[in-house]
Amino acid sequence: MDSEKKVLGLVYGNELLSYSFGPNHVMNSKRMEAFFRAIESEGLLSNDKILLIRPRMATVDEIMLYHDGKYVEFVREMSIEGIGLLDHGDTPAFPGVFEAASYVVGSTLAAFETLMKHEIKYAMNPMGGLHHARRGRAAGFCVFNDIGVLIEKARKEYGLRRILYVDLDAHHGDGVMYDYYEDPDLYIVDFHENGRYLYPGTGFENETGRGAAVGTKLNLVLRPGASDYEFEEKMDKAKQFISQKSFELTILQAGVDSISEDPITHLNLSAYSHLSMLSFLKELSSKSIIGPLIILGGGGYNLNNIAEVWTKIVKALIGS
Numbered sequence: 001m002d003s004e005k006k007v008l009g010l011v012y013g014n015e016l017l018s019y020s021f022g023p024n025h026v027m028n029s030k031r032m033e034a035f036f037r038a039i040e041s042e043g044l045l046s047n048d049k050i051l052l053i054r055p056r057m058a059t060v061d062e063i064m065l066y067h068d069g070k071y072v073e074f075v076r077e078m079s080i081e082g083i084g085l086l087d088h089g090d091t092p093a094f095p096g097v098f099e100a101a102s103y104v105v106g107s108t109l110a111a112f113e114t115l116m117k118h119e120i121k122y123a124m125n126p127m128g129g130l131h132h133a134r135r136g137r138a139a140g141f142c143v144f145n146d147i148g149v150l151i152e153k154a155r156k157e158y159g160l161r162r163i164l165y166v167d168l169d170a171h172h173g174d175g176v177m178y179d180y181y182e183d184p185d186l187y188i189v190d191f192h193e194n195g196r197y198l199y200p201g202t203g204f205e206n207e208t209g210r211g212a213a214v215g216t217k218l219n220l221v222l223r224p225g226a227s228d229y230e231f232e233e234k235m236d237k238a239k240q241f242i243s244q245k246s247f248e249l250t251i252l253q254a255g256v257d258s259i260s261e262d263p264i265t266h267l268n269l270s271a272y273s274h275l276s277m278l279s280f281l282k283e284l285s286s287k288s289i290i291g292p293l294i295i296l297g298g299g300g301y302n303l304n305n306i307a308e309v310w311t312k313i314v315k316a317l318i319g320s
């Protein structure tokens with residue numbers, strides 16, 4: 001008998017816990033532990049509609065689809081030394097950081113590859129979405145940018161050209177935005193807290209892309225303290241923007257540091273915002289208008305928000 005069709009491929013495994021800057025840093029292994037505990041206690045690990053995907057390391061060749069070789073080598077050396085900083089302050093090295101970051105990238109690729117085999121409708125890597133890393137440097141807790149590697153892989157190996165990237169993280173996704181600022185085939189919708197009050201201090205609404213890419217980037221700026229009501233107003237603009245084109249792949253970075261009571265940001269959204277965007281994208285994806293949909297966890301440093309909101313996203317994706 002044919003088993004019930006799987007709907008969601010979810011990357012699950014302790015390898016994702018290794019991307020951790022230690023107990024005194026907000027980006028630590030407790031985040032994935034909180035999420036894994038939550039989905040386990042909800043019985044989702046044995047749900048018929050969920051296919052668990054093992055984390056895998058990206059190869060150096062895969063990482064270099066996006067990153068500069070010299071930078072990849074620098075991370076490898078710093079990983080052996082295991083001390084010091086990978087950037088100018090936020091992103092420390094630790095022993096094994098190279099392997100840990102390679103697992104994040106590889107797991108996003110594993111989710112994508114499973115999605116492209118059409119075994120599932122949606123795929124999710126809760127540890128993915130490291131949107132600050134640039135081609136040649138680490139930034140803001142992000143060593144390798146799995147989103148950039150995914151975009152390059154989708155284009156070079158699967159021939160997917162026009163891609164939509166939606167970012168709900170409280171921080172502006174500057175790595176993706178500026179590394180593709182002149183790319184007319186990467187459409188970006190980025191909700192974030194106003195850069196005057198929050199790292200990385202970029203992403204204003206007059207920034208829409210450069211050259212042939214003018215008009216392909218949409219920055220949606222929220223004031224500190226903004227609630228679901230203000231999100232909803234911006235959501236109307238996002239819907240209009242997304243509906244103007246069709247896409248071959250859609251990537252949703254579902255950072256939960258935009259939810260109330262995150263320790264390092266100042267927004268006041270609830271799960272409603274994330275679920276509202278998700279349901280909009282799910283509907284377009286099911287009509288094949290925006291291609292397959294991959295969800296990446298992104299930031300979020302309040303463990304209750306991680307457990308609550310990502311678990312709700314998983315449930316929404318499988319329709320329960």
Ligand SMILES: [Zn+2]
Pocket residue numbers: 169170171255257298299300
């Ligand atoms: Zn963030």
